[in-house]
Amino acid sequence: MAGQNGMRSVFSLVVRAAIIFICASLVGVALNMASSRPLPWVYEPASQLELSGVTVPLIDEREARKFFGDPGTVFVDTRNEADYLSSHVEGAVFLPPTDVEEKFVAAEALLPRESRLILYCYGPECDMAEEVARFLGQLGYRNMMIMSAGYGAWEKAGLPVARGKRSRNE
């Protein structure tokens, strides 16, 4: 009997919690519907960006994989140096947005103007790759892509990675 009462009380607690959850969620739904700038219910990532007058397609790690090993493609890692040294896309050139002009001097030889650059940082909401792409666009690079899923997705997919500084034969 006591057990039954206990079960009933837990059930009542959960039902009341569920009612509060649903009503509060509906407030959010209603306010978004009434908003002058509602957020879309289903998130769809942008497919391209305009940076310094250059159209930069946003690609995921599977599309980026297709260009891996292509001699005309260079991957550009825009994350922090410690993370780059820890691991990066095999062959990627290190070029972060911080002090980008200075860092570019060292990286320029590895970034031919006519090559396809695939830039990446940590993940979908990281804007470091965008900042570097904007800078490179000003310098005349026209063929750039951003792997917006970021290094995390590349590594998670088990795609080729390397550690330490970029070696000559990478």
Next chain:
Amino acid sequence: MIARIKHRRGGPLPRVQSEDISVKYTILAARLFIGGLFVYASVYKIMDPAEFAGAIRNYLILPAAWSNVVALTLPWVELVAGAFLVLGIQSRPAAVLTTGMLTVFLAAVVYAYATGLDIDCGCFGSPESSGGRVGVAHIVRDLALVLVSFAVVLWDRGDFALETIFHSKVASPSSP
């Protein structure tokens, strides 16, 4: 509960009362703390759901397509549950919700830390107030919050609650 049983059976009255009162005040403090924290955490997320949706996507747990719906609804659940806890309206169901949400947040932070994601925790919406990158400190903090919130589910008896005050006034109208 033990204190109440002792009281009925004629236990040492002053000690029982003081234990009962200390439990009441402890639970009141827990309610106000967790409730206030949830109200505070919800404000930035409600003001900028797009940014919160970005923080959700960074965890790489939910499908990215769902991030907007969660960002539009979850902060309102946080706000309502938090406000209910502070005011003492449906305190225990509200505490069930805060405990559930804190458990989900704890699981997400543990996952992010275990998989080495270098992301902002997004705990309080704005990057300035969110406490930075996920780490052990976030895990310990979230675990402590889960326990405090769960204590309200277990031991709240409706003391210092708006509901109880209202009901007692309705049941016994004040004498002239």
